[in-house]
Amino acid sequence: MLLYGYWRSLATCRVRIALNLKGVAFEETPIDLIKGEQHAASYRALNPQAVVPSLVVDDDAPLFQSMAILEYLEEKYPQPALLPVDPRGRARVRGLAQIIVSDTHPLIVPRVREYLEKGLGLDEPKRMAWIRNWMMKGLEAVEAQLLRDTETVRFCHGTAPTFADICLFSQVCGAQLFGFELSSVPTVMRVFAECIKLEAFDRGQPLKQPGAPAKIQH
Amino acid sequence: MLLYGYWRSLATCRVRIALNLKGVAFEETPIDLIKGEQHAASYRALNPQAVVPSLVVDDDAPLFQSMAILEYLEEKYPQPALLPVDPRGRARVRGLAQIIVSDTHPLIVPRVREYLEKGLGLDEPKRMAWIRNWMMKGLEAVEAQLLRDTETVRFCHGTAPTFADICLFSQVCGAQLFGFELSSVPTVMRVFAECIKLEAFDRGQPLKQPGAPAKIQH
Known part of the structure; x- marks a missing residue:
């Protein structure tokens, strides 16, 4: 398998960890989102949306969107399971995952930060306040759900990691x-x-990927 | 089943259509997002994230997040199927759905529009430009993927509706x-x-729900 990703991409991070948990061998090719490599015609031919990750399996059309890829991996490589067995538990895990994947992460990705800066002319403090607001709103929503539910144990749902933990x-x-x-x-x-x-x-994790800085830069 | 939703909520619209397609009977209770009813303590007890939809099944803890609810309905009521049988097809349908659910819709929801207005003080033309930008970026990404793939037939994936069509x-x-x-x-x-x-x-569809205006107001 060939994963197109970027060291800092949180969506790529999810797929990488799912592949690691499933023990599936893969190589990763970096697409530098800051340099704009996702907009190259060669990459758009693979991923018309021009985002990462894309996962190429068996030289077929690339899989796209991190949650769709996680579901695919769960179906093709059922062990270790990253979803519970019961439909209600699966719904809870997927719901927790989607709080992050839908309602949190898309608000802070590079293309949104670029619009805030170049489209709206916001200064750096205002951009950081935006990012902090949505990051914390999302994590606090997950916190509230985890605190309320008895299914929260060692991990988000029981004693083994699931999609929810990967997204968290x-x-x-x-x-x-x-x-x-x-x-x-x-x-x-x-x-x-x-x-x-x-x-x-x-x-x-992002900081352990090729191309990542040696330490966090704020 | 009891669906907490709002006439204009696109996430509620997805769940409503999935229930209709599956032929599952439900009642809907409106939560007025513009009046802020989602923040009431009574609703937060049901949905700690304070968003719609929530789906109450068997008086158990409400299900949350539209895609998690769609997957739950698919598992509990397999017919008519809203996902293809093959893992690769399922990944394509879920990927198309996530372009909308993750990368498009969350950027234009009421809480984001409120931040643009009250947090950033943007005027109405700038707010509309924001909404148009992300709406069209998302729909154009779906368009590009649909145009490229031979699986696109009458619907997004073949000749019967799937999660992808519901989200589109x-x-x-x-x-x-x-x-x-x-x-x-x-x-x-x-x-x-x-x-x-x-x-x-x-x-x-939104305009056919109780509480919706008689015609579209721009």
Whole structure:
């Protein structure tokens, strides 16, 4: 398998960790989102939306959108399972994942930050306030749901990692890259601490990818 | 089943149409997002994120996030199927759905429009330009993918509606509510025209819900 991604991309991070957890071998080709490599005609031919990640399997048309790729991997490589068995549990895990993937992450991606800067002319403090607002709103929504539900144990749903933990982990990595204070989401951070103990998560984090800076730059 | 939603909510529209397509009986309780009813303590107890939709099944904890609810309905009520059988086809349908659900819709929801207005002080033309930009970027990404792939037939994926059509339909309804010109996405509009021929879609559209205005207000 060939994964097109970017060291800092939180959506790529999710796919990388799912592949690691499933024990599926893959290579990763970087697409530099800051340099705009996603807009090259050669990449658009693979991914018409011009975003990462894309996952090429068996030289067929690339798979796109991180959650669709996670579901695909779950269907093709059922073990270890990253979704519970019962439909209600699966809905809870997918719901937690979508709080991050739909309602949090898309508001802070490079194309949105570029619109804030170049389209709206916002200065850096206003752009950072935007990013912090949506990052924290999303993580606090996950926190509230985790706190309320008895299904929250070592991980978001029980004692083994699921899609929800992968998405939570990726978003906390993103918040840390921006240097945000995360004490308002203690349950999220407790789950994050459990995740990073697992080699599949640790090896998939943004700062451990080729091209990443040696330390976090705020 | 009890669906908490709002006439104009595109995420609620998706769940409503999926329930209609599956032939599952439900009642809908409106949560007025413009009046802020989603922030009431009684609703937050149901949905800690304070968003719609929520779906209450069997008096159990409400299901949340539209895509998680669609997947739940697909698992509990497999017929008619709203996902293809093959993993690659399922990945394509889910990928198309996520272009809308993750990368398009969350950028134009009421809470974001409120931040643009009250947090950033943007005037109405700038706010409308923001909404148009992300709406069209999303629909154009779907258009590009549909145009490229031979799986696009009467609907997004073959000859029966799937999650992808439900999401496409909801977003076109949203674009029409804002009065946007949609001639740049002819394939999207062709699929939309097929969808609205089906009673399950037509009955689920925003303007046919209680509380909706008699005609579109731009």
